[in-house]
Amino acid sequence: MTILEVVNVSRDVAWLPWAVQYFFLVGLSVACFFMSLRGLLRGAARERGFARDALIGALACGLVAPVALLADLHQPGRFWHFYAYPNLGSWMAWGAFFIPAYVGGLLVYAWAVLRGDLAAAGQGDGVLARLQRLVALGGAPAPRLARLAAGWTVVFGLLILLYTGMEVMVVRARPLWDTPILPLQFAATAVTGAAGLVLIVARLRGDATPAADAAAARWMAGGLLATVLLGLVWLGLGLTGVAETHARALASVAGHRAWQLTAAWAALATVLPLALLWGRPAGWGWIVGLLGLHAAWMFRWTVFIGGQTVPKTGAGLYVYQLPLGHDGLLGIAGSLGLWVFVFVLLTTLLPPSPPAPVRPALVPAE
Amino acid sequence: MSESRRNFLRAFGAMTVGAAVAAPAAAAPAAAALPSSAAPAAAGTTAPSPRWAMVVDVGKCIGCQSCTMSCIYENAVPEDSFRTIVSTYEVQEGGRTAMVMLPRLCNHCADAPCIPVCPVGATYQQADGIVVVDADRCVGCAYCVQACPYDARFINHHTGKADKCTFCAHRVEAGLMPACVETCVGGARIFGDLADPDSTVSKLVAKGDSKVLKPELGTRPHVFYLGLDDRLTGKVEGEPTLWRPRATESHA
Ligand code: SF4
Ligand code: SF4
Numbered sequence: 109m110t111i112l113e114v115v116n117v118s119r120d121v122a123w124l125p126w127a128v129q130y131f132f133l134v135g136l137s138v139a140c141f142f143m144s145l146r147g148l149l150r151g152a153a154r155e156r157g158f159a160r161d162a163l164i165g166a167l168a169c170g171l172v173a174p175v176a177l178l179a180d181l182h183q184p185g186r187f188w189h190f191y192a193y194p195n196l197g198s199w200m201a202w203g204a205f206f207i208p209a210y211v212g213g214l215l216v217y218a219w220a221v222l223r224g225d226l227a228a229a230g231q232g233d234g235v236l237a238r239l240q241r242l243v244a245l246g247g248a249p250a251p252r253l254a255r256l257a258a259g260w261t262v263v264f265g266l267l268i269l270l271y272t273g274m275e276v277m278v279v280r281a282r283p284l285w286d287t288p289i290l291p292l293q294f295a296a297t298a299v300t301g302a303a304g305l306v307l308i309v310a311r312l313r314g315d316a317t318p319a320a321d322a323a324a325a326r327w328m329a330g331g332l333l334a335t336v337l338l339g340l341v342w343l344g345l346g347l348t349g350v351a352e353t354h355a356r357a358l359a360s361v362a363g364h365r366a367w368q369l370t371a372a373w374a375a376l377a378t379v380l381p382l383a384l385l386w387g388r389p390a391g392w393g394w395i396v397g398l399l400g401l402h403a404a405w406m407f408r409w410t411v412f413i414g415g416q417t418v419p420k421t422g423a424g425l426y427v428y429q430l431p432l433g434h435d436g437l438l439g440i441a442g443s444l445g446l447w448v449f450v451f452v453l454l455t456t457l458l459p460p461s462p463p464a465p466v467r468p469a470l471v472p473a474e
Numbered sequence: 475m476s477e478s479r480r481n482f483l484r485a486f487g488a489m490t491v492g493a494a495v496a497a498p499a500a501a502a503p504a505a506a507a508l509p510s511s512a513a514p515a516a517a518g519t520t521a522p523s524p525r526w527a528m529v530v531d532v533g534k535c536i537g538c539q540s541c542t543m544s545c546i547y548e549n550a551v552p553e554d555s556f557r558t559i560v561s562t563y564e565v566q567e568g569g570r571t572a573m574v575m576l577p578r579l580c581n582h583c584a585d586a587p588c589i590p591v592c593p594v595g596a597t598y599q600q601a602d603g604i605v606v607v608d609a610d611r612c613v614g615c616a617y618c619v620q621a622c623p624y625d626a627r628f629i630n631h632h633t634g635k636a637d638k639c640t641f642c643a644h645r646v647e648a649g650l651m652p653a654c655v656e657t658c659v660g661g662a663r664i665f666g667d668l669a670d671p672d673s674t675v676s677k678l679v680a681k682g683d684s685k686v687l688k689p690e691l692g693t694r695p696h697v698f699y700l701g702l703d704d705r706l707t708g709k710v711e712g713e714p715t716l717w718r719p720r721a722t723e724s725h726a
Contacts, residue, residue, distance in 0.1 A: 122619040182616065187613065189611060195595040279621055423711065
């Protein structure tokens with residue numbers, strides 16, 4: 109029997125590229141935050157540069173991510189409904205509480221661990237120096253507050269990873285989303301992207317050091333290997349039919365040329381940075397950094413935009429063309445522009461770390 | 475609106491519907507379904523809540539899309555969006571070719587996956603089984619659009635809110651048939667109260683040979699199909715021949 113579909117509905121993508129930006133940025137932020145913990149809370153001085161760059165990445169992404177999420181709502185002015193009428197059976201409703209808790213915790217943690225640096229930077233007479241002193245509020249170490257805020261942010265960072273994964277995973281209507289491995293894949297690609305971001309941040313700020321690069325490379329290798337492993341498990345479960353959800357997910361896309369190409373691209377996007385990390389040719393930091401960011405972004409683009417092109421009842425794939433306006437390219441460029449703005453603001457306040465020995469983190473001198 | 479006034483309108487509506495559809499004999503079973511449940515309410519007794527449902531007799535559908543059009547006009551559905559549409563397939567088997575129609579709409583599922591995901595509780599099920607969106611509360615997050623396994627929902631580009639078939643709740647409340655039922659040329663759409671054992675839909679469903687879409691998901695749809703081939707109840711594995719502006723498959 110052959111069936112030709114003559115008339116059917118074609119549905120638009122309802123989660124826009126803004127959603128891709130949100131999941132990308134919030135994932136990067138949480139992973140960057142985790143990377144900053146060791147160096148800023150109790151690491152040796154040589155770990156501090158990497159940790160500071162990671163924290164700047166976490167702040168820039170964490171502050172822009174909620175804006176992207178808000179823009180993805182078709183009624184952004186009604187965001188307060190999330191708090192006025194929460195339906196706590198929905199993962200998205202919980203997200204509305206986790207996001208401010210995470211970003212708030214991140215800001216307090218950043219202030220507590222960086223106020224010494226801020227005070228040190230604000231030695232002069234200029235407006236900026238005065239602002240730095242003002243923000244530093246004296247600049248004395250605040251180790252207890254730092255640990256408290258770090259603990260709080262760890263909890264809400266993990267909850268962000270959990271809810272962003274679960275929110276998508278529970279959508280049974282989309283077989284591609286409905287696999288228990290998806291939250292782990294989001295986390296692994298977030299680590300990959302975050303390590304890439306730290307490499308880029310260090311280069312933009314001009315404070316890349318071999319020690320910091322080595323730390324970023326370790327994190328990225330870990331993220332990439334986890335991504336490969338999870339990808340193989342996903343494929344294995346789908347091909348063998350052991351797990352019905354994976355078999356359904358694979359079947360929903362396997363037959364389409366566009367998806368075969370996507371799979372090949374994804375494999376390349378994972379293997380190429382691994383190879384570069386192995387060989388470390390000249391200029392690897394920029395390339396690997398950008399490739400890491402690309403892997404994280406592309407994974408989310410494929411899951412969200414690609415996933416929504418798979419019809420739930422109809423044949424073939426819906427066609428998606430990136431609109432040029434607010435719903436598409438302009439949205440992506442806009443969130444990137446906002447990120448650059450926040451990044452410039454942060455790095456103006458927090459100039460690169462002094463090269464020589466710095467105060468060992470926050471351990472009070474006893 | 476007071477209860478008695480609503481009841482009056484119900485009864486009145488039922489009469490007008492009866493009059494309006496008296497002529498086309500094919501639509502008569504559909505029209506007959508509504509008064510039986512509306513009548514006790516009109517009499518002022520506390521009637522048990524109806525459970526609205528639809529039976530679609532696929533064999534009677536001629537694919538004219540009158541329902542699609544009347545729905546668009548009745549509900550001000552914006553361009554490029556549909557609350558209902560008749561999916562049309564050309565099926566070839568054993569040297570024979572046939573056209574198969576499959577009218578699609580919100581199934582008003584008893585276990586609707588679109589409801590629990592709504593972060594602000596804007597999507598809910600009325601006591602009469604109709605799944606509706608509170609437009610004053612909806613934030614347009616489109617989570618429900620993702621969660622519906624039937625592609626029955628969309629974001630209305632004019633209102634920025636979730637939109638879908640409501641069984642024409644505003645008409646049903648007034649004792650009228652949903653617009654698609656009233657305009658169905660083939661008499662394929664039959665609407666009525668499943669809680670009333672004497673209604674046409676109850677009798678048709680009770681025969682036991684109706685089917686629902688994607689039964690394996692456990693959503694318990696309340697749109698039932700008569701004469702539907704099993705190969706069309708899920709995601710249809712067919713050749714897409716829809717006109718697509720740039721017909722290259724691409725998403726990346
Ligand atoms: S068909 Fe879709 S929109 Fe309608 S009730 Fe079921 S899940 Fe909800
Ligand atoms: S789009 Fe509206 S109805 Fe749908 S889940 Fe979001 S808030 Fe609820």
